[in-house]
Amino acid sequence: MSKVAIELKDVTKSFDGNQILKGISGEIDEGQVLAIIGPSGSGKSTLLRAVNQLAGPTSGSVVFEGQDLTKVGKQSLNHLGEKIGMVFQSFNLFPNHTVLENVTLGPRRVKKLSEEQANQEAMHYLKQVGMAEKANAYPESLSGGQKQRVAIARALAMKPKVLFFDEPTSALDPENVGEVLKVIQQLAEEKRTMVIVTHEMNFARQVADKVWLMADGQIVEENDSKTLFTAPKEAITKRFIEQVSLV
Numbered sequence: 191m192s193k194v195a196i197e198l199k200d201v202t203k204s205f206d207g208n209q210i211l212k213g214i215s216g217e218i219d220e221g222q223v224l225a226i227i228g229p230s231g232s233g234k235s236t237l238l239r240a241v242n243q244l245a246g247p248t249s250g251s252v253v254f255e256g257q258d259l260t261k262v263g264k265q266s267l268n269h270l271g272e273k274i275g276m277v278f279q280s281f282n283l284f285p286n287h288t289v290l291e292n293v294t295l296g297p298r299r300v301k302k303l304s305e306e307q308a309n310q311e312a313m314h315y316l317k318q319v320g321m322a323e324k325a326n327a328y329p330e331s332l333s334g335g336q337k338q339r340v341a342i343a344r345a346l347a348m349k350p351k352v353l354f355f356d357e358p359t360s361a362l363d364p365e366n367v368g369e370v371l372k373v374i375q376q377l378a379e380e381k382r383t384m385v386i387v388t389h390e391m392n393f394a395r396q397v398a399d400k401v402w403l404m405a406d407g408q409i410v411e412e413n414d415s416k417t418l419f420t421a422p423k424e425a426i427t428k429r430f431i432e433q434v435s436l437v
């Protein structure tokens with residue numbers, strides 16, 4: 191039996207009385223890669239933000255490490271950013287810091303690592319994503335794919351329990367997509383617990399253990415990736431897969 195890393199129970203999220211997430215329940219197991227796919231506006235980003243409490247749920251619970259995150263105090267949530275790493279579509283690197291500094295800032299400030307220790311660990315993760323040679327470069331001199339690989343190293347340097355990716359390749363030029371997907375694939379092979387919102391259907395199919403198809407604030411279909419892509423149960427899933435594979 192695999193251990194559950196995160197359990198969602200009937201998570202809802204409303205903005206100004208408008209319900210965007212309409213009761214999401216499900217589990218993410220340790221060492222599992224969950225891909226979340228679905229049409230634009232279906233609530234995928236909202237769900238990630240609700241789970242990591244950047245914009246917590248309106249109702250329902252998110253159980254992580256035995257605690258309902260919707261009930262714990264601010265103090266505990268301060269440490270959540272260390273435990274649930276986040277990689278965004280837009281990289282969000284600090285432009286006035288070098289690649290190395292981008293990776294060491296969090297560990298130094300939050301984990302109070304010495305400069306030497308933080309640099310050593312950062313170089314390890316930069317090597318892992320193939321960016322060690324650019325340690326002293328500034329973000330503006332990097333391609334989108336390189337920036338995203340630095341952003342992944344930065345997330346890894348916090349030694350998170352879980353990594354969330356929100357469309358990590360959507361802002362990239364097509365020629366840069368592969369190098370980022372390759373890094374994420376390697377992380378999956380290390381059996382890291384990851385949740386990846388993506389429009390890359392082939393990637394989801396190959397790398398994800400489990401897929402949630404979201405539409406209109408709900409999980410319409412949950413299945414292992416092979417079944418979901420080859421024998422979808424729901425009409426919405428069929429239509430969605432057909433549509434995106436035509437693009």
Ligand SMILES: Nc1ncnc2c1ncn2[C@@H]1O[C@H](COP(=O)(O)OP(=O)(O)OP(=O)(O)O)[C@@H](O)[C@H]1O
Binds near residue numbers: 205230233
């Ligand atoms: N802060 C907010 N205030 C009001 N409405 C919001 C807010 N954030 C998201 N929404 C609404 O919630 C809905 C779902 O948005 P969300 O960004 O989660 O979709 P998505 O599935 O990530 O879409 P995409 O594939 O385009 O990224 C949208 O209708 C959006 O306008």
Ligand SMILES: [Mg+2]
Binds near residue numbers: 236356
């Ligand atoms: Mg989104």
